Every structure is written in C-alpha cells, then in structure tokens.
Amino acid sequence: MTRLATLAPVTSVGSPLSHPSGAEGRPRRVAMVSVHTSPLHQPGTGDAGGMNVYIVELAQRLADLGIEVEIFTRTTSAALPPTVELAPGVVVRHIDAGPYEGLAKENLPTQLCAFTHGVTQAWAAHRPGHYDLIHSHYWLSGHVGRLTSERWGAPLVHAMHTMAKVKNASLADGDTPEPAARVLGENQVACAADRLIANTESEAEELLHHYDADRARVAVVHPGVNLERFRPDPAGIEAGRAAARARLGLPQDALIPLFAGRIQPLKAPDVLLRAVARLLQERPSMRERIAVPVVGGPSGSGLARPEGLQKLAAALGISDVVRFRPPVGQDRLADWFRSASVLVMPSYSESFGLVAVEAQACGTPVIAAEVGGLPVAVRDGASGILVPGHDPADYARALLTFADAPHLSARMGHTAAHHARSFGWDTAALATAGVYAAAMRERRLRVSQARDCGVRPPA
Structure with missing residues (x-):
C-alpha cells in the first residue's frame, strides 16, 4: 500500500x-x-x-x-x-x-x-x-x-x-x-x-x-473549509496581502480581482474579463493599477477551446492586465486568495461554492453571482457582494466599489474571515x-x- x-x-x-x-x-x-x-x-x-x-x-x-x-x-x-x-x-x-x-x-x-x-x-x-x-x-x-x-x-x-x-x-x-x-x-x-x-x-x-x-x-x-490552511495571515489582512503579493510578483497598490477555478463556460470567467474591459473603458487611468489573475485550467466544455479565454482577453484589449496561471496546490491557492482585493465568482450554477468560502477564510471578500448556494456562502453587503444575473456591467460596478474605496477590501475581509469560521469540516x-x-x-x-x-x- x-x-x-x-x-x-x-x-x-x-x-x-x-x-x-x-x-x-x-x-x-x-x-x-x-x-x-x-x-x-x-x-x-x-x-x-x-x-x-x-x-x-x-x-x-x-x-x-x-x-x-x-x-x-x-x-x-x-x-x-x-x-x-x-x-x-x-x-x-x-x-x-x-x-x-x-x-x-x-x-x-x-x-x-x-x-x-x-x-x-x-x-x-x-x-x-x-x-x-x-x-x-x-x-x-x-x-x-x-x-x-x-x-x-x-x-x-x-x-x-x-x-x-x-x-x-x-x-x-x-x-x-x-x-x-x-x-x-x-x-x-x-x-x-x-x-x-x-x-x-x-x-x-x-x-x-x-x-x-x-x-x-x-x-x-x-x-x-480547511480553516488551518485557509486563514488570514497572522500579521493581519493588509500586511498578509502585501506579503502574498510580493511572493507572487503582483503590484502592491493595484486592484486585484481574482478568478480561481476551472476554465469552462459554467464558471463564467469571461464575465470577469468583460467586466474589466468595461471598467477600463470608463476609467482608462486604472489600467496602470489593476491586475487580473486567472488561476485554473480548462475543464468540461472548456476543453473544446482551451485558448478561448486568452483570445477573448486579446479581443477585449486587456491582455496586458490579465495574468493566466495554471492550477496550484491548496497552500499556494491560499496565497493567491490572500493577495487578492476580491475574488470574483460569476458562475451560472454552484451547488455551494467552496472557493468562495476558502477565499473569505483567508480574509478576502467575494463578488459572486446570486445563484445556487452562493447566497449561503457569501453574506451580501457584509462579506462580499452578490450580483443578480451575469451582465458584465453589473460586475464592473461592483469592482468600481472596491476601486473607489481602497479600505473596503480589508474591512469586508475581516467580516468574511469571521463568516467563514462557521464552515468547519x-x-x-x-x-x-x-x-x-x-x-x-x-x-x-x-x-x-x-x-x-x-x-x-x-x-
């Protein structure tokens, strides 16, 4: 054995x-x-x-x-x-x-x-x-x-x-x-x-x-959620975010909306990219202070077009701000969560949404579609923002909320970590x-x- x-x-x-x-x-x-x-x-x-x-x-x-x-x-x-x-x-x-x-x-x-x-x-x-x-x-x-x-x-x-x-x-x-x-x-x-x-x-x-x-x-x-692995940095949410960004090579003062999951239409990573493109149309100056990590690999029907998301980023003119990364182990994933300003989860269907709870356990708020189990996983207005539907304009507005209030991410992050502690294995x-x-x-x-x-x- x-x-x-x-x-x-x-x-x-x-x-x-x-x-x-x-x-x-x-x-x-x-x-x-x-x-x-x-x-x-x-x-x-x-x-x-x-x-x-x-x-x-x-x-x-x-x-x-x-x-x-x-x-x-x-x-x-x-x-x-x-x-x-x-x-x-x-x-x-x-x-x-x-x-x-x-x-x-x-x-x-x-x-x-x-x-x-x-x-x-x-x-x-x-x-x-x-x-x-x-x-x-x-x-x-x-x-x-x-x-x-x-x-x-x-x-x-x-x-x-x-x-x-x-x-x-x-x-x-x-x-x-x-x-x-x-x-x-x-x-x-x-x-x-x-x-x-x-x-x-x-x-x-x-x-x-x-x-x-x-x-x-x-x-x-x-x-x-594994609360021993997914937890805020002992130094605090803001200090932990800075340290995680340094380890991952991410800009310190940027708005960093993270997508983490399988790359397939069901998970809707394209909605995040379209939202970022719309945000940059409205605020061109933000191009210098935004980075969009997409961590995951093609899955399901996404296997038919494994390069589809990269091509979409190029077509939208945002390839310079999107960073595609392969799937990572759980400990490394926790670091990605700590580095992010917000996790974006615009799925069309989720029975629960473990990723949303894992991110919150690390002290990171979540912007999520109001579908399936996500209204249980995310406390709307407290640990994150729930968005009805999948209109990129709505997600762009949610992102702007965090862009216009630099301390909102940490403030919601504290509530998110507390909320996630109720979900222990x-x-x-x-x-x-x-x-x-x-x-x-x-x-x-x-x-x-x-x-x-x-x-x-x-x-």
Missing part, C-alpha cells in the same frame, strides 16, 4: 429536511464512490474541483471520528498502485474500468458496469458486512452506489454536487446541455438513495422540485456521520419489519 501526504456546516437544526447527528449507530467503515474524478487529482485540472476537496476533507474528518473510509475511483494511469493510503483511516482504491487515458466524462457511462464489477470484487474479498454504508458522489457514482447497495444490502447515501436539470435551466452561452441519460440516472439515484445530502436548503428544495425526492430522506449539510463531518446513522437505523428497521412479516428483507 502506498502512503501519500495529505494534500459545514451542519444540518439545519429544526428543519424537516435535517437529521440530528449522534455517536450511536455510526458506521465502522464506509465505501465512498467517486467514479469520474480521483481525490488524488489536483483541483482545478480536468474534472477535478470542489468535489475533490470535499471528498478528501470529509473522508479525513470522518476517519478522525473513528469511521474508516475506502474511496473507490477509476484508474487513470498504469503507474497507479491498486491502493493508496491518503491518510490514517482513509484508503483510495483504484478500479480498472475503460482505458486509462483519453476517456471523456461523457463516455464514462459505458464503463459503469465494469466499475461496479470492480467494486463488487473488492467487496467479495472481505467478510459479509465489511462495508456498513455506501456514500456516492455525483450521478455516475450514484449509479454504482445504487447497484452495490442492492447487492450488499447496505444503505446508500448520495450527494449530487450538481444536478443536470438545474444546470440546463441556466446554461452559459456556448455551453453544452447535460444529456437525457444523466437526467434519467439522477432520477433513479434520487429514488433509490436512503439519504440525499444537499449542500443548502435551496439545493434540497431543488431535489424535491426537480427529482420528486422524498422530503424525509433529504438532509442539509453545508460543506466545510469537523462540524460537517459530525453532521454527515449523523446522516449515516439515520440511514442505517432506517435500513435496519425496514429489514426487521420485513422479517416480522415473514417476507424477504428489502435491499
């Missing part, structure tokens, strides 16, 4: 969509399924993003609670060992399913049977009951989770992370709609899961509305363990009732 160095937020108390957490009835061992993206992949590359961070952090904190986690993911290189110890109590298991490289996410449904077979083989090597529960992430993994849950008789907890019907309702220009097969698959998973975990109350309502989910089986657990893990316990209790009750009636226990 290879050992790797390791690379919120609680159910809404009193809500009919939530379930209390508790130590009783927790699983000993969880099979976590992430088919299309590995927790070992660098966030910001390919299909790796917030979900990767979510799985890694949650698994490690569950292990701290005494719950062993085995993460099943697809093998993407012949060099990968069958198992990797991510952290004490957390193991990544690589499953052969399709070619190692060159297989697009859109083609992964053809490999789900092979992946399910690989997971079942791993289960067969153990005594019955080795895995107490299955936790699947994203609809492809949910399909595998649904089949293995039937086979093992173990409860299934599923997290959608994103939903096809929600994404298709707010597509960016040039983006590709999610296929009907995904919609069907999500419907099947929503029906089969013992519990569905939603990031926010609004996502829970979307599950009820779009997928006719059972309200009693939907739990709201906010994702967390320890709290999220404890709440998730409570959801597990509720799913296991309900499954045991159904089996007991079936036996009392003299019928075959349900899967």
